[in-house]
Amino acid sequence: MTDPYPEHMMESVRRVNATRDERKDMEFDRIPEEESDELLRQWHPDYRKSDPAFFRELAIGPAKGKVVPTEVANVLEAYPRVDPADVDLSEVEYSTELLVIGTGGAGLSAILWANNEGIAMEDILVSTALRLGDSNSKMSQGGIQACDGEDDSPMIHWLDVLSGGHWTNDRPLARDLVEKGPLAIKWLESLGATFDKEQDGDMQLLMAGGASRKRIHSCKDYTGLELTRVLMDEALSRDVNTLEFCPTVSLLTDGSGAVAGGLLWNMETEEYHVVRSKATVIATGGFGRLHVAGFPTTNHYAATCDGLVSAYRVGADIIHMQSTQYHPTGAAYPEQIVGLLVTEKCRSMGAQLVNDDGEAFIYPLEPRDVESAAELKEIGEGRGITTPTGQDGIWLDTPMIDEKRGEGALEDGLAAIYRLFTRFGIDPTEYPVLVHPTLHYQNGGIAINRETQVVKPDGSPIENLFASGETTGGVHGDNRLMGNSWLEIVVFGRKSGISAAKHAKKAKMPKKSDLSLAHLDRYSKELEKAGIETERRTPIILPNYLGQNTMKATGYGKEKPFKRRLDLFA
Amino acid sequence: MSQNQEVEKKDRPESEMATIYIMGKPYEVPSELTIMQAQEYAGYRLIRGVGCRGGYCGACTTIYRKKDDYKLYIDLACQTKVEDGMYLVQLPFVPARKPEWDLDELEATSEEVIRIFPEITRCVSCNTCTQACPQNLEPMRAIQAIRRGDLEKAADLSFDCISCGACSARCPAEITHYHVFQLVRRLYGKYIQPKAEHVTQRVSEIEEGQYDDQMDELIELPEDRIRELFLDVRAGNEFSLDQNGGEE
Ligand SMILES: Cc1cc2nc3c(=O)[nH]c(=O)nc-3n(C[C@H](O)[C@H](O)[C@H](O)COP(=O)(O)OP(=O)(O)OC[C@H]3O[C@@H](n4cnc5c(N)ncnc54)[C@H](O)[C@@H]3O)c2cc1C
Ligand code: SF4
Ligand code: SF4
Ligand code: FES
Numbered sequence: 148m149t150d151p152y153p154e155h156m157m158e159s160v161r162r163v164n165a166t167r168d169e170r171k172d173m174e175f176d177r178i179p180e181e182e183s184d185e186l187l188r189q190w191h192p193d194y195r196k197s198d199p200a201f202f203r204e205l206a207i208g209p210a211k212g213k214v215v216p217t218e219v220a221n222v223l224e225a226y227p228r229v230d231p232a233d234v235d236l237s238e239v240e241y242s243t244e245l246l247v248i249g250t251g252g253a254g255l256s257a258i259l260w261a262n263n264e265g266i267a268m269e270d271i272l273v274s275t276a277l278r279l280g281d282s283n284s285k286m287s288q289g290g291i292q293a294c295d296g297e298d299d300s301p302m303i304h305w306l307d308v309l310s311g312g313h314w315t316n317d318r319p320l321a322r323d324l325v326e327k328g329p330l331a332i333k334w335l336e337s338l339g340a341t342f343d344k345e346q347d348g349d350m351q352l353l354m355a356g357g358a359s360r361k362r363i364h365s366c367k368d369y370t371g372l373e374l375t376r377v378l379m380d381e382a383l384s385r386d387v388n389t390l391e392f393c394p395t396v397s398l399l400t401d402g403s404g405a406v407a408g409g410l411l412w413n414m415e416t417e418e419y420h421v422v423r424s425k426a427t428v429i430a431t432g433g434f435g436r437l438h439v440a441g442f443p444t445t446n447h448y449a450a451t452c453d454g455l456v457s458a459y460r461v462g463a464d465i466i467h468m469q470s471t472q473y474h475p476t477g478a479a480y481p482e483q484i485v486g487l488l489v490t491e492k493c494r495s496m497g498a499q500l501v502n503d504d505g506e507a508f509i510y511p512l513e514p515r516d517v518e519s520a521a522e523l524k525e526i527g528e529g530r531g532i533t534t535p536t537g538q539d540g541i542w543l544d545t546p547m548i549d550e551k552r553g554e555g556a557l558e559d560g561l562a563a564i565y566r567l568f569t570r571f572g573i574d575p576t577e578y579p580v581l582v583h584p585t586l587h588y589q590n591g592g593i594a595i596n597r598e599t600q601v602v603k604p605d606g607s608p609i610e611n612l613f614a615s616g617e618t619t620g621g622v623h624g625d626n627r628l629m630g631n632s633w634l635e636i637v638v639f640g641r642k643s644g645i646s647a648a649k650h651a652k653k654a655k656m657p658k659k660s661d662l663s664l665a666h667l668d669r670y671s672k673e674l675e676k677a678g679i680e681t682e683r684r685t686p687i688i689l690p691n692y693l694g695q696n697t698m699k700a701t702g703y704g705k706e707k708p709f710k711r712r713l714d715l716f717a
Numbered sequence: 718m719s720q721n722q723e724v725e726k727k728d729r730p731e732s733e734m735a736t737i738y739i740m741g742k743p744y745e746v747p748s749e750l751t752i753m754q755a756q757e758y759a760g761y762r763l764i765r766g767v768g769c770r771g772g773y774c775g776a777c778t779t780i781y782r783k784k785d786d787y788k789l790y791i792d793l794a795c796q797t798k799v800e801d802g803m804y805l806v807q808l809p810f811v812p813a814r815k816p817e818w819d820l821d822e823l824e825a826t827s828e829e830v831i832r833i834f835p836e837i838t839r840c841v842s843c844n845t846c847t848q849a850c851p852q853n854l855e856p857m858r859a860i861q862a863i864r865r866g867d868l869e870k871a872a873d874l875s876f877d878c879i880s881c882g883a884c885s886a887r888c889p890a891e892i893t894h895y896h897v898f899q900l901v902r903r904l905y906g907k908y909i910q911p912k913a914e915h916v917t918q919r920v921s922e923i924e925e926g927q928y929d930d931q932m933d934e935l936i937e938l939p940e941d942r943i944r945e946l947f948l949d950v951r952a953g954n955e956f957s958l959d960q961n962g963g964e965e
Contacts, residue, residue: 277767277768277776278768278774278776278810280774281768281769281774281776285768285769285773285774286769286771286773286774293916294919295913295915295916295918295919295920296915297915298955300928300956301923301928301932302928302931302932302935302956303950303956305932305935305936306935306943306946306947306950306956307947309943309947310944310947310951314940314943314944318936319936322932322936326923326928326932329916329919329920329923330920330923330924332913332916333916333917333920336906336907336912336913336916337907338820338903338906338907339820339902339903339904339905339906339907339908340903340906341872341876341902341905341906341910342906342910342913344910344911344913346911347911348910348911348912348913348914349913349914349915350913350915350916359947359950359951359953360950367876367877369773369876369877371773372773372877372879373876373902376880376899377902377903377906380899380900380903381820383815383817384815384817384818384819384820385817386817392764392765414764415764415765445771447768447769447770447771447774448763448767448768448769448770481749481798482749482750482751482754482798483750483751483795483796483797483798484771484796486771487771487772534749535749536747536749536750570796571798689763689764691762692754692757693757693758693760693761693762694757694758694760695758696757697750697754697755697757697758
């Protein structure tokens, strides 16, 4: 058998092997609160609010003065990708009741419910960056929460949501989330989604981290794939009108500041399409591909914060954007799977985090942020392992699982992880696997009200504009619990479809002569006035991984922050 | 910073390079890269043929041959390492007719599936589809299960299908497996798998307004009270706003 790792990594593996016996019965002390606070302050990116490499105060726009991750500030404090002078708005290609931007779970739910609400499918136009349905939604594995278990109730679910969000959540939004949960599951079931069930049809409910009741509904470990493809199939069966590879690069406004449609960009023919609409729903998902704080990510290719950028430029407020979810165990080797999720279940089954010298350095089941910080400390102080592509990591000692629970335990209990690594010649029952914290979720986003209308800082809605899904903030407060985001996209995706449809039925079609990009000119002026000179153009649409950038592992902070901070504007 | 860089230099050998051929043109790329990353390294800006970058969406089906090897390989570009002497071509997508159906009007039988996809009956059991599948599924067995009337088996065998279309690209019977499988799974989920009664039950309770009063009260409470209530339910107790156990 050849070694699965390059020799310099194998040396470290041998050190890990050598300490396994002695670690096997090791009792870990939970770290005391002051120590974990210190760890977070020193090493977790969310705690570096005063370091400009990580955070900065927004200098312009509706949320001026709010502190957001530097990468988010970079996309907001950038000049519009579109030069209004290049666009002929008199050539309106599509006039539609409803424009839906993005086709993850939120966008697809919005489309179907707008149709259910009486908007004909041919009167809905869909803009999406990649193919229909290619999204984070499709990648999610774990499951979806809803309070339909016997010992559960909307109140209990609501309390869990608030505790998860450190009590900062928008309370009424969180209420809508939990109260519509069982309905969301019932709807998906009626569309033919295959959930994991008992013989009699009862859901096999599982516990999510931070929850007080079992309420995770899953579809094996491909929950998002199953649910997304069911929604896609239903949309295709109703003849959805999608422009694939045609992202929205800006919203259109009318003279009064109301939204009047979108400007789409055909990435292949490099043409603009002018779309006017009575109502517009933004469902563009999260920002993993901004590689916030230099992290690799679990997110899909088009997760570049685009919807938020467009909404901000027409006056939307943003909230909870200062907190970001990093998952402690993303794969760090081989290069092919860097950033992809290695489930927490590995650690619950006994795998330990171990440094270059074979030392276990932390109790494996501290909260996610603490685990991540501890890994970054090991790496930062030179006890990490660097792969040939420059990715740093820490060992997750997976052979320990069989060691503790008997042969076959890993393969039985962690089939997906077993497959993930054996595909690349690494048998996780024999060798530890390399991990690094990975950027997982955008906790905050565009501010909305209970009707999913996008709102300004004063709480008043921006006319004709709706949003749902990961691109929005409020529901989860400062932190989201597992399974609540799939719930969010079904519940609020539905709501945004219904709200937008109701609105479109009453609204007048914007006049062609009123269509405008004046808000972009105003935004550019504001940037200039604030003295922001930059080459940056946003929305980004897709990250730039060309050339050496494919493997780039450089920081642009003063200290070497984290690996993989890509210059997306290169 | 400099200290770290020294550590890195010491520990990190230079990448080995591999020569791959993209659409016939040779490029030297680091051998640790995926096919997808290698294309980017070579300067191809990817728009099509990429989606999740994680093995979930099936957008990146890639066909290749290797030097001195007659075999035609199909894999996901985002999940496959480059090899020296790889000749690559990407399939942006495999065109496939997707019939429209109204699930409410269908029956969960194989006759129904065959009525919509009559080409299923032309399967010659060549197993080419199975050999092509980058997910290591067994599409042939799933097709055969449908013909036998076993939709449950077909749904199960196709569960991990990411609709990459590799099987359909090669099938001599011109079956569009992933659409067939999608229909089968939805029929199974809707009609064959038993319904979750407890979900329907909770939906009615909520719609009847059973929880409204308590929710109205709960969301107005001050934060410390909410924290207390949370600790209480987390300890396994029933939710109660009233310390004396008052009930609705
Ligand atoms: C690996 C992984 C595992 C996860 N596991 C879970 C889990 O177990 N449970 C859970 O609840 N959540 C999970 N999540 C989170 C959850 O999947 C996402 O938060 C959720 O799916 C977001 O849905 P969305 O519809 O808002 O956005 P997405 O699903 O990301 O969809 C966004 C859509 O917008 C499109 N788009 C982007 N920019 C533009 C533009 N400029 N113009 C037009 N279209 C655009 C994209 O192409 C895409 O179609 C996971 C996420 C990941 C990445
Ligand atoms: S069954 Fe066909 S479409 Fe599905 S993953 Fe396998 S090859 Fe791709
Ligand atoms: S490739 Fe087509 S004909 Fe051959 S076994 Fe598969 S489904 Fe049947
Ligand atoms: S990009 Fe989605 S499977 Fe490869």
